[in-house]
Amino acid sequence: MRHELEDIDPAWAWAPFGPSDEQPWDLRLVTHLFRRAGLAAGLAQVDQALESDPQAIVAEMVERSRLAATTDQPGDELSRTILASGDSRRLSAAWLYRFLNAPEQLLEKMTLFWHGHFATGAEKVNDARMMWDQNTLLRKHAVGYFPELVHGIARDPAMLVYLDSVSNRKSHPNENFARELMELFCLGEGHYSERDVQELARCFTGWEIRSRRFRKNRYQQDRGTKSLLGQSGPFDGEDGIEIVLRQPAMPQFICQKLVKFLVCDEPPLSPRLLAPLVSEFREQGFQLAPLLQRILGSNLFFSRHSLARKIRSPIELVGGLLRALGGTTNVVEMATGLAGIGQGLFFPPNVKGWDGGRDWINSSTLLGRANLVQRTLSSPKTRFQGAGLAESLEQQGASSPDEVVQWLLERLLATPIDQDQRAILLSELTGGTGDREQRTRNTLHLLSTFPEFQLG
Amino acid sequence: MITSMNRRRLLKSSVGGALALGVGTQVPRGLRAAASVLENRQDSILVVVQLSGGNDGLNTVIPYTDEAYYRARPQLAIQKSDALRVDAETGLHPELSGFSELLQDGLLSIVQGVGYENPNRSHFESMDIWHSCRRKSEPRADGWLGRFLELAEPVNATRSNQVAALHLGKNEQPLALRSQRVQIPSVQSVDQFRLTGHQGDALREWVSRLTAPSASPSSAAGLASSADDLLGFVQSSTSSALAASEQVDQALQDYQTGVDYPDSALGKQLLTIAQLIDSGIQARIYYVELDGFDTHAQQAATHANLLRQWSDAVTALVRDLERHGHGDRVCVLSFSEFGRRVAENASGGTDHGAAAPVVLAGGGVAAGVIGQPPNLEDLHDGDVKYQVDYRQVYATLVREWLGGDPVPVVGQDFETLPLFAAQA
Numbered sequence: 001m002r003h004e005l006e007d008i009d010p011a012w013a014w015a016p017f018g019p020s021d022e023q024p025w026d027l028r029l030v031t032h033l034f035r036r037a038g039l040a041a042g043l044a045q046v047d048q049a050l051e052s053d054p055q056a057i058v059a060e061m062v063e064r065s066r067l068a069a070t071t072d073q074p075g076d077e078l079s080r081t082i083l084a085s086g087d088s089r090r091l092s093a094a095w096l097y098r099f100l101n102a103p104e105q106l107l108e109k110m111t112l113f114w115h116g117h118f119a120t121g122a123e124k125v126n127d128a129r130m131m132w133d134q135n136t137l138l139r140k141h142a143v144g145y146f147p148e149l150v151h152g153i154a155r156d157p158a159m160l161v162y163l164d165s166v167s168n169r170k171s172h173p174n175e176n177f178a179r180e181l182m183e184l185f186c187l188g189e190g191h192y193s194e195r196d197v198q199e200l201a202r203c204f205t206g207w208e209i210r211s212r213r214f215r216k217n218r219y220q221q222d223r224g225t226k227s228l229l230g231q232s233g234p235f236d237g238e239d240g241i242e243i244v245l246r247q248p249a250m251p252q253f254i255c256q257k258l259v260k261f262l263v264c265d266e267p268p269l270s271p272r273l274l275a276p277l278v279s280e281f282r283e284q285g286f287q288l289a290p291l292l293q294r295i296l297g298s299n300l301f302f303s304r305h306s307l308a309r310k311i312r313s314p315i316e317l318v319g320g321l322l323r324a325l326g327g328t329t330n331v332v333e334m335a336t337g338l339a340g341i342g343q344g345l346f347f348p349p350n351v352k353g354w355d356g357g358r359d360w361i362n363s364s365t366l367l368g369r370a371n372l373v374q375r376t377l378s379s380p381k382t383r384f385q386g387a388g389l390a391e392s393l394e395q396q397g398a399s400s401p402d403e404v405v406q407w408l409l410e411r412l413l414a415t416p417i418d419q420d421q422r423a424i425l426l427s428e429l430t431g432g433t434g435d436r437e438q439r440t441r442n443t444l445h446l447l448s449t450f451p452e453f454q455l456g
Numbered sequence: 457m458i459t460s461m462n463r464r465r466l467l468k469s470s471v472g473g474a475l476a477l478g479v480g481t482q483v484p485r486g487l488r489a490a491a492s493v494l495e496n497r498q499d500s501i502l503v504v505v506q507l508s509g510g511n512d513g514l515n516t517v518i519p520y521t522d523e524a525y526y527r528a529r530p531q532l533a534i535q536k537s538d539a540l541r542v543d544a545e546t547g548l549h550p551e552l553s554g555f556s557e558l559l560q561d562g563l564l565s566i567v568q569g570v571g572y573e574n575p576n577r578s579h580f581e582s583m584d585i586w587h588s589c590r591r592k593s594e595p596r597a598d599g600w601l602g603r604f605l606e607l608a609e610p611v612n613a614t615r616s617n618q619v620a621a622l623h624l625g626k627n628e629q630p631l632a633l634r635s636q637r638v639q640i641p642s643v644q645s646v647d648q649f650r651l652t653g654h655q656g657d658a659l660r661e662w663v664s665r666l667t668a669p670s671a672s673p674s675s676a677a678g679l680a681s682s683a684d685d686l687l688g689f690v691q692s693s694t695s696s697a698l699a700a701s702e703q704v705d706q707a708l709q710d711y712q713t714g715v716d717y718p719d720s721a722l723g724k725q726l727l728t729i730a731q732l733i734d735s736g737i738q739a740r741i742y743y744v745e746l747d748g749f750d751t752h753a754q755q756a757a758t759h760a761n762l763l764r765q766w767s768d769a770v771t772a773l774v775r776d777l778e779r780h781g782h783g784d785r786v787c788v789l790s791f792s793e794f795g796r797r798v799a800e801n802a803s804g805g806t807d808h809g810a811a812a813p814v815v816l817a818g819g820g821v822a823a824g825v826i827g828q829p830p831n832l833e834d835l836h837d838g839d840v841k842y843q844v845d846y847r848q849v850y851a852t853l854v855r856e857w858l859g860g861d862p863v864p865v866v867g868q869d870f871e872t873l874p875l876f877a878a879q880a
Contacts (some may be wrong), residue, residue, distance in 0.1 A: 122626060196621055265686065266685075266686070289480060308686075309686065311686065311690065340648070349634075350597070350634065351597075358686075358689060359637075360691065361689070361690060361693045361702075362641065362697075363619045363643065363645065363649070363693070363696055363697040363700045364619050364622075364641035364648060364649060364697075366693055366694055366697035367648065367650070367651055367697050367698075367700070367701055368641075368648055370652075370653075371648070371650075371651065371652050371653075372649055374652050374653040375652075378653075391815070415687065442653070445653055449651070449689040449694070449698075450694075451687060451690040451693075451694045452687065452690075454690045454694075455686065455687060455690065
């Protein structure tokens with residue numbers, strides 16, 4: 001079956017979306033935007049957003065994330081305490097706390113994107129400070145200037161430890177980082193040769209980590225001529241990175257991956273459809289903010305090709321549920337739970353990061369998802385706006401069983417369920433076991449086991 | 457695209473315990489002739505028990521007639537009178553009484569001298585070699601079992617949403633199971649396969665509705681057709697998962713082992729595996745670890761204790777599976793990253809060595825000892841030389857037990873070993 005995406009006009013796809021009678025600016029589109037540009041809209045955000053228009057909201061969230069990239073955020077205090085303990089496992093909880101509470105959700109979402117892109121595992125690095133410093137680097141440039149992010153990651157101690165590249169000697173150039181820079185970070189397979197890997201590795205000779213810091217060892221630097229991607233000269237590491245960044249494959253590779261992360265899991269967009277976005281990225285000098293603004297404000301983003309076209313990652317699933325309901329919980333337990341179903345923050349599965357999409361789902365992770373929601377909801381530490389779930393929903397104007405179910409469906413689901421499913425939810429809410437609070441939580445858990453709930 | 461019919465078929469296969477891996481789809485070209493053998497192998501299962509730390513092979517399988525063994529190990533050697541006799545040259549450590557009985561019942565096979573060229577004595581490096589079948593200079597993105605599972609999964613079809621393999625344990629997932637495409641869960645307990653909560657009737661109603669044969673995917677009006685694909689995928693995965701959960705629940709309630717598993721972590725894990733196998737869960741590979749074999753000092757008591765844990769637990773599993781009618785389709789492979797030096801050290805222990813025996817157990821194995829006892833007069837740098845490349849063991853397992861093409865799994869063609877009884 002060929003997908004209709006093939007027939008879409010690329011110019012239309014990336015043109016700014018304006019609400020129409022067919023696609024009105026309603027709850028469905030508002031929750032979609034906030035789910036993709038973060039975990040979910042907070043309770044107050046939804047009403048504000050409905051009063052505004054999509055282009056203004058997207059512009060504001062991008063700009064505010066850009067400004068927030070270098071300032072302190074919630075969770076920084078907590079992370080400092082954790083760093084003092086040196087426990088990498090608890091780092092996960094620190095970032096999660098920040099993620100759930102950060103007003104600039106897009107900034108955290110993009111930091112997560114780059115964490116998966118420049119995947120580095122705390123298990124191997126085994127140094128909480130290094131991992132947190134990398135996280136800070138990713139956040140600082142998450143919506144900034146892509147080349148600066150790449151230059152930063154090339155000198156990042158955690159990355160170089162993770163890729164076994166802490167020393168790089170003239171007599172024995174380390175190819176690992178050079179390979180990943182082209183294969184995973186900038187170009188993708190097929191856009192360089194084995195020879196390019198060897199030559200780029202020579203550019204990085206003398207780059208090393210000593211005492212947990214980056215430094216250049218000029219005695220180990222190979223000053224000879226290198227032939228890299230069609231150019232030759234006595235290139236050093238910075239030159240090598242610049243040459244890679246100037247390859248035509250780079251903006252295509254980055255745009256493709258960003259679109260998969262923000263717009264739809266599948267199918268991969270054709271180069272034809274991506275072309276306007278790729279041009280924009282190039283024309284903007286590889287600045288990420290205008291690119292993100294273009295993607296999140298586009299016709300394609302608000303079309304049926306994007307709505308419910310992603311499988312929620314574990315953090316989107318549970319974190320999204322909490323944020324949408326104004327919920328708070330024990331983040332240490334939640335971070336452990338997320339790791340159990342495949343998304344330990346600071347613990348990506350391998351150098352490729354999380355593949356996402358259908359790879360999130362199997363029998364064990366699906367049950368794990370439902371069980372994690374159940375554990376979260378049954379924990380006394382989980383509160384909603386400081387109160388019980390039923391009370392909190394009532395404050396939102398959802399009192400009767402019909403209103404409660406309707407409210408949950410509208411805020412939490414990206415795609416509708418059928419009447420039978422709705423009836424099952426209603427019967428749990430009205431006729432299930434336990435008091436009203438218990439039944440409300442059980443209904444929410446039941447909803448989380450629905451296939452529709454896995455789509456975001 | 458997953459239609460409701462596909463969903464029914466998936467569901468049926470999960471309930472019926474038949475197979476998630478379509479017959480024929482993954483049969484490599486060169487093996488089509490052996491299709492009938494392979495068909496019988498669709499439901500074969502491999503349980504891997506990794507002995508971490510470097511198990512002392514010489515004190516596991518004892519060359520009790522070899523004077524050189526007793527010269528090299530004045531303190532640690534197992535006396536001829538203590539060894540459990542296997543044949544005229546070979547005995548077992550006295551704590552391996554379970555294995556000794558399995559051997560007599562035709563359920564155990566010992567492969568002598570398994571290792572590889574230029575052995576590496578680093579735990580991590582040698583373990584990575586055993587897991588990935590690759591040396592340090594080569595990229596190690598995946599492991600041998602991961603590659604097998606990837607090849608066994610129908611390409612392009614609806615991604616198999618069944619659990620293809622399972623790692624039980626608290627440790628990081630072993631590299632052996634890593635693959636590019638197939639996600640393998642690591643679970644600490646079987647509870648991760650049960651749906652928790654107290655919804656009672658509503659949940660049961662919902663489960664039965666979703667798993668009923670007449671269920672159809674809810675029509676999601678206004679969404680692009682491929683959105684239905686994604687939703688269809690999640691729907692069929694959910695019904696499989698819920699069916700699996702019911703199966704496991706049922707299995708745990710009903711399961712009567714009738715066998716005494718040792719009260720150890722390994723014993724509990726292997727009992728769980730027996731329950732899962734009996735429940736009809738379709739994982740083909742199970743992976744567990746027993747750690748502590750790095751016996752540099754005061755080895756005797758520690759090693760004896762570890763061997764007892766290992767032998768008792770594996771023996772219980774094999775006996776249990778026999779009783780439940782799964783004996784002929786489950787093979788238990790035990791290996792370690794290396795053996796230990798021939799000579800004991802000054803601390804009453806042994807240091808990192810090289811080749812060592814590998815043990816297979818189960819109803820399908822050709823019982824007995826394969827290969828010669830180690831030649832202790834002809835050592836490599838103080839270590840036992842290998843007779844059998846570990847990849848040859850893997851290749852035989854893949855070709856003759858699991859029913860796959862070993863070449864892409866282990867990296868090259870190897871002659872098979874006579875490990876299995878019913879060889880075609």
